[in-house]
Amino acid sequence: MKTVFSPRHVGHSGNVELDTNAIVAAYEKPSRAQIIRERVEAVGLGPVIEPNAHDLSTARKIHAHDYLDFLESVYPQWLAAGHSGTAMPYVWPTRGVRADVPPTSIEGRIGYYAFDAGATFVAGTWDAVKSSHDSALSAARLVQAGERAAFALCRPPGHHAGSNFAGGYCYINNAAVAAQFFRDNGAKRVTILDVDYHHGNGTQQIFYARADVQVLNLHADPLQEYPYFLGHADETGSGAGEGFNHNFPLPLGTAWEGWSAALDSACDLVAAYAPDALIVSLGVDTFERDPISKFRLTSSDYPKIGARIARLGLPTLFVMEGGYAVEEIGINAVGVLTGFEQ
Ligand code: Q9C
Numbered sequence: 609m610k611t612v613f614s615p616r617h618v619g620h621s622g623n624v625e626l627d628t629n630a631i632v633a634a635y636e637k638p639s640r641a642q643i644i645r646e647r648v649e650a651v652g653l654g655p656v657i658e659p660n661a662h663d664l665s666t667a668r669k670i671h672a673h674d675y676l677d678f679l680e681s682v683y684p685q686w687l688a689a690g691h692s693g694t695a696m697p698y699v700w701p702t703r704g705v706r707a708d709v710p711p712t713s714i715e716g717r718i719g720y721y722a723f724d725a726g727a728t729f730v731a732g733t734w735d736a737v738k739s740s741h742d743s744a745l746s747a748a749r750l751v752q753a754g755e756r757a758a759f760a761l762c763r764p765p766g767h768h769a770g771s772n773f774a775g776g777y778c779y780i781n782n783a784a785v786a787a788q789f790f791r792d793n794g795a796k797r798v799t800i801l802d803v804d805y806h807h808g809n810g811t812q813q814i815f816y817a818r819a820d821v822q823v824l825n826l827h828a829d830p831l832q833e834y835p836y837f838l839g840h841a842d843e844t845g846s847g848a849g850e851g852f853n854h855n856f857p858l859p860l861g862t863a864w865e866g867w868s869a870a871l872d873s874a875c876d877l878v879a880a881y882a883p884d885a886l887i888v889s890l891g892v893d894t895f896e897r898d899p900i901s902k903f904r905l906t907s908s909d910y911p912k913i914g915a916r917i918a919r920l921g922l923p924t925l926f927v928m929e930g931g932y933a934v935e936e937i938g939i940n941a942v943g944v945l946t947g948f949e950q
């Protein structure tokens with residue numbers, strides 16, 4: 609399969625992150641994408657091509673216009689306010705506040721449009737975010753044009769980004785934009801299967817009231833793990849979307865046996881929905897040695913994930929999400945893709 613990848617992701621680098629008790633170098637760093645790209649070439653997965661430029665018209669159908677304008681303007685505003693370095697929020701709206709009045713100062717705006725401190729900005733962040741979005745759309749177009757599968761090597765990732773908020777290293781929800789693209793180009797039903805260790809709260813929020821995009825999530829139980837406030841099994845959709853959202857929260861320490869049983873259940877639901885296209889939010893932070901996660905999948909498990917997904921027999925777009933064990937990220941992510949192709 610083809611890989612769509614933009615070197616412009618490197619502009620999003622040098623940023624720091626608020627860890628449990630310290631400010632540290634961001635875990636979501638450029639070497640992640642570089643090592644995956646090198647592995648794609650090492651195993652001969654297929655050509656690596658750069659994305660075409662796409663406008664934001666599809667993104668505007670799933671993200672608020674003021675939110676997208678914010679993403680583009682935040683770093684220039686940060687500099688104009690006299691700040692430098694990593695732009696990071698420190699205050700967020702919660703219960704009982706005015707959620708309808710965006711502040712004008714950048715210190716307020718950056719918190720207003722986020723749910724945590726994890727979506728930070730440096731000078732090249734917007735260009736990288738835009739290139740990641742472009743990769744998802746260009747890869748989606750390949751699948752829409754008839755390819756069995758494609759790999760959008762997106763960086764930064766997207767699944768924590770909702771209609772009007774960033775967080776968890778995510779800005780534009782690349783998989784959600786791709787789903788909207790498929791809907792706008794002939795697909796009646798689209799499924800997003802999210803196998804990242806963390807619940808894809810942004811993807812769930814965007815499609816929660818919609819029946820035309822089925823969303824399934826396998827993830828660490830939010831009672832015990834980030835993003836904590838969404839991802840429980842009783843979240844099944846609302847209104848017209850009732851019955852089209854499926855969560856599989858799993859205990860910390862889950863290994864292949866428990867994880868693959870959830871994948872089988874999810875795949876049965878996908879098959880019953882019979883979508884015209886499948887999008888896999890591909891996180892490999894389920895790996896046993898991931899530095900911020902607590903599942904126990906091994907490198908030999910990833911090809912089995914790909915093989916199980918291939919058995920669905922659907923046009924499939926893989927969109928890169930998380931995975932922070934940089935040394936093994938190429939073997940694990942590309943392992944899913946080679947397993948799919950066998
Ligand atoms: N500072 C994705 O996998 N919390 N995002 C980490 C250490 C944020 C993960 C705790 C995790 C975000 C796309």
Ligand code: ZN
Pocket residue numbers: 804805806891893929930931
């Ligand atoms: Zn993750």
